[in-house]
Amino acid sequence: MSAVPLRNNKAAASAARAVSVLGATGSIGDSTMDLLRGAPERYQVEALTANSNVAALVKLAREFNARFAAIADPDLLKDLQDALSGTGIECGAGESAIIEAAARPADWVMAAVSGAAGLKPALAAVDRGATVALANKECLVCAGDFFMQRAVSAGARILPADSEHNALFQALGSGNREELVRVIITASGGPFRTWDSADIERATLAQALKHPNWSMGQKITIDSASMMNKGLEVIEASYLFGLTPDEIDVLVHPQSIIHGMVEFSDRSVVAQLGAPDMRIPIAHCLGWPDRIVGPSARLDLARIGQLTFEAPDFNRFPGLKLAYDALHTGQGATTVFNAANEVAVAAFIAGKIRFGAIARLVEATMNAWVRSGNLAPLSSADDAIAVDHNARSKAATLLPQIAAKAS
Numbered sequence: 001m002s003a004v005p006l007r008n009n010k011a012a013a014s015a016a017r018a019v020s021v022l023g024a025t026g027s028i029g030d031s032t033m034d035l036l037r038g039a040p041e042r043y044q045v046e047a048l049t050a051n052s053n054v055a056a057l058v059k060l061a062r063e064f065n066a067r068f069a070a071i072a073d074p075d076l077l078k079d080l081q082d083a084l085s086g087t088g089i090e091c092g093a094g095e096s097a098i099i100e101a102a103a104r105p106a107d108w109v110m111a112a113v114s115g116a117a118g119l120k121p122a123l124a125a126v127d128r129g130a131t132v133a134l135a136n137k138e139c140l141v142c143a144g145d146f147f148m149q150r151a152v153s154a155g156a157r158i159l160p161a162d163s164e165h166n167a168l169f170q171a172l173g174s175g176n177r178e179e180l181v182r183v184i185i186t187a188s189g190g191p192f193r194t195w196d197s198a199d200i201e202r203a204t205l206a207q208a209l210k211h212p213n214w215s216m217g218q219k220i221t222i223d224s225a226s227m228m229n230k231g232l233e234v235i236e237a238s239y240l241f242g243l244t245p246d247e248i249d250v251l252v253h254p255q256s257i258i259h260g261m262v263e264f265s266d267r268s269v270v271a272q273l274g275a276p277d278m279r280i281p282i283a284h285c286l287g288w289p290d291r292i293v294g295p296s297a298r299l300d301l302a303r304i305g306q307l308t309f310e311a312p313d314f315n316r317f318p319g320l321k322l323a324y325d326a327l328h329t330g331q332g333a334t335t336v337f338n339a340a341n342e343v344a345v346a347a348f349i350a351g352k353i354r355f356g357a358i359a360r361l362v363e364a365t366m367n368a369w370v371r372s373g374n375l376a377p378l379s380s381a382d383d384a385i386a387v388d389h390n391a392r393s394k395a396a397t398l399l400p401q402i403a404a405k406a407s
């Protein structure tokens with residue numbers, strides 16, 4: 001049984017929904033609030049959360065008359081309380097308040113906290129059987145096996161919010177598991193798609209941040225340039241849909257119009273298309289199992305003219321190959337892959353390593369972890385967080401020698 005509901009069940013639709021948005025002040029949060037704003041009568045906002053951006057959280061909590069607002073930084077509780085005093089909106093601070101926000105009774109929860117901090121809150125929503133629109137990658141990359149098992153046990157529904165996985169989610173409903181041959185995740189190829197290895201090695205931060213199609217946060221934009229993001233998405237797809245690495249292909253598609261495709265046994269390939277706008281997959285999750293009216297631009301294929309495709313180049317983008325290696329090794333390895341990449345990206349942003357060294361640091365950390373022989377399966381959020389912490393320390397230890405070594 002899968003926690004991802006692959007066939008629509010219209011009987012499950014409800015007219016009005018209580019919703020919570022975890023990570024409401026971020027990029028995905030912003031797109032989600034924009035959709036809620038479009039039909040305020042259809043939604044009652046139960047809880048909103050942020051890390052430290054009190055002003056933005058307060059503004060949203062007031063605008064949507066949320067029942068509960070939570071800030072992760074415990075030092076900011078007083079600021080939040082003062083700013084919301086007289087509104088009747090309850091406040092909380094610290095990690096426990098973010099988890100409380102997720103545990104409060106909302107039918108639909110957007111899980112869009114960034115990083116490993118998103119895991120426990122998403123689990124709190126899953127454990128009470130909520131419908132969870134999942135944007136946070138770490139829930140799957142760091143802990144996908146037991147995250148999905150917990151969702152099945154609790155009767156939670158996981159709706160993939162990431163554009164590629166949402167596309168697969170929409171296309172997978174055209175057949176069943178036995179009929180599936182493979183899924184294809186598309187990749188724009190990022191700003192270095194046509195660059196040679198030597199130029200990619202020396203790419204600057206400003207060059208890495210120039211994504212050709214998508215407007216996203218800094219970390220995910222750099223991951224797109226290195227194709228580490230596509231690697232993370234391959235891992236996510238494996239856990240979400242129960243696919244082997246051999247059933248997941250990546251196809252470079254510079255226009256970012258087709259987001260994902262599924263090939264079935266009769267050789268039909270079903271694709272989902274749309275403008276590169278995160279509000280489209282989020283709207284699909286928000287409306288599911290119905291469709292809502294979205295504010296995004298309509299797709300004009302005649303104007304776009306051409307859709308082109310290329311095979312990914314594992315030599316120029318070794319991070320993508322490392323993701324497949326991690327998936328073959330198992331859950332802990334994907335946790336290490338993600339943690340090492342976060343350390344590497346932070347080091348690149350800080351000017352400590354070259355762009356090309358991001359993949360080398362991830363590879364060195366993964367190799368050290370495999371050599372340690374500590375390959376037991378993860379059975380709790382704390383297990384995953386421990387592997388994540390250890391991998392970060394290992395990556396930090398390896399950083400100076402990777403930085404010193406020219407390619």
Ligand code: NDP
Pocket residue numbers: 022023024025026027028029049050051052053054072098112113114115117135136137138161162163215216217220278
């Ligand atoms: P942002 O950095 O824009 O926003 C992150 C949100 O999480 C903010 O609300 C932030 O609060 C909050 N937050 C950060 N750290 C913590 C913490 N320790 N505890 C509690 N809350 C915290 O990220 P995105 O919206 O871009 O991405 C969110 C997730 O969705 C990520 O996992 C990302 O990989 C994934 N994703 C993003 C896509 C995109 O297009 N942006 C596409 C697909 C997936 P504050 O504002 O106060 O810092």
